[in-house]
Amino acid sequence: MDPVNHPRLTLLTHPLVQHKLTIMRRRETSTGEFRALAREISLLMAYELTRDLPVRDVPIDTPLEPMMAPAIVGKKLCIVSILRAGDGIASGMLDLVPSARVGHIGMYRDPITKRPVEYLLKLPEDVAERLVIVVDPMLATGYSAAAALERLKAAGCANLRFACLLAAPEGVSVLARTHPDVPVYACAVDRVLDEHAYIRPGLGDAGDRLFGTK
Structure with missing residues (x-):
């Protein structure tokens, strides 16, 4: 199956989203500008992700x-950030929904196996009663996203969505196989993963570019 045509994948093709993403991709874009653009795009993404909230x-x-x-009814949503880069997306979504709860899942990618290793899990007590939006700028191998969704399902979450800036076909395929019930929202699906599990053409390491660590 072509992952771009997977029925649970929504590509956010709004011209403002695509224009801002193009600037983020540029090598010469500064840390401050990259961070501001991530926040702006995330707010626009949140608008789409919350389109069907009950009122x-x-x-x-x-x-x-x-x-x-009309007013929104029920529990406010929860944004779960996959650390560390997910915080760059969560902050923009909170600009639109400042009353949302926030959870964190800390993971790092083992450099040899490319598999996620969890080091932190902090969620609201009533997370299972909320719409949960899991955020990470990059859906590369898909293993971290799949592991995070598995942990949230184990916590009782049934209303889940995953949002990223960029996805690789390989990552979308992993989520289609492991969590076909979870909608995936992305601004673009790029060509391929390279041998180091970087998305090509991509935008580099999102965490490093957000926080100026490289």
């Missing part, structure tokens, strides 16, 4: 008269 009409008073107006 109901509630009574309010405008300055002129009473009316019934």
